[in-house]
Amino acid sequence: MSGLPDLGIPTETHKNGKGGCISTAKLLAVALIVTLTLSASGNFHKQTSALSGKTTPRAEFHIQTPIAHAAESTSVVQPAPVPVAQPVPQTNEEMMIAAGISPSDFTYATYIFQKESGFRHTAINKSSGATGICQALPGSKMASAGADYMTNPVTQLKWCNSYAIGRYGSWANAYNFWTAKHWW
Numbered sequence: 001m002s003g004l005p006d007l008g009i010p011t012e013t014h015k016n017g018k019g020g021c022i023s024t025a026k027l028l029a030v031a032l033i034v035t036l037t038l039s040a041s042g043n044f045h046k047q048t049s050a051l052s053g054k055t056t057p058r059a060e061f062h063i064q065t066p067i068a069h070a071a072e073s074t075s076v077v078q079p080a081p082v083p084v085a086q087p088v089p090q091t092n093e094e095m096m097i098a099a100g101i102s103p104s105d106f107t108y109a110t111y112i113f114q115k116e117s118g119f120r121h122t123a124i125n126k127s128s129g130a131t132g133i134c135q136a137l138p139g140s141k142m143a144s145a146g147a148d149y150m151t152n153p154v155t156q157l158k159w160c161n162s163y164a165i166g167r168y169g170s171w172a173n174a175y176n177f178w179t180a181k182h183w184w
Contacts, residue, residue: 089154092119099157105171109164112178121153134160134184 089095092113093106101109110119116135117123124131124139131139132149133156142149145159168174168184178184 095153095157098154099161101157101161101171108171108175109160111175112164112184113160115178115182116184121151121156132156134163136160136163 089098092110093103096106096109097103113119113133116130117133119133121133123133123135125135125137128135128137129139130137132142133153136142136156136159139150142156142159145162146152146155149155149159164171164174164184168177174184
């Protein structure tokens, strides 16, 4: 049938039902396609019944159906896509870029991170329990940025960025608050 995509599988062709039997399952599978194609193509003809003498519309069409026998059909297994390795950020600047911190905010963010943790993602404050680069309290807050928040500095920095913007409106404001209070 023209207008249908070639699915690349073997098919049986029936013309006006005279090419052999079509199973109910196959008929149901193509009924919608046939109906839509017929209504769009307008290939209708009049047919007079020999028994009643009445004239009724008759459509001419071709149906292509997939062969139902699994042994006759072949399946193609597509290989899974290979993930492209992303470079692992090595420097503090690369990690901040990966976390979405704007380069124009690096000075403010780096100042806070150095004061809070020495820019160490494994830092834990022994007295308060604050954790990570920006000393989240509790550290589990950072799970909202990713399940790997305890081991991934970029995940921590994503959370830090969200915290700074959400609480202070900007890294500059967070920096000004930190320099006035020595905490954030």
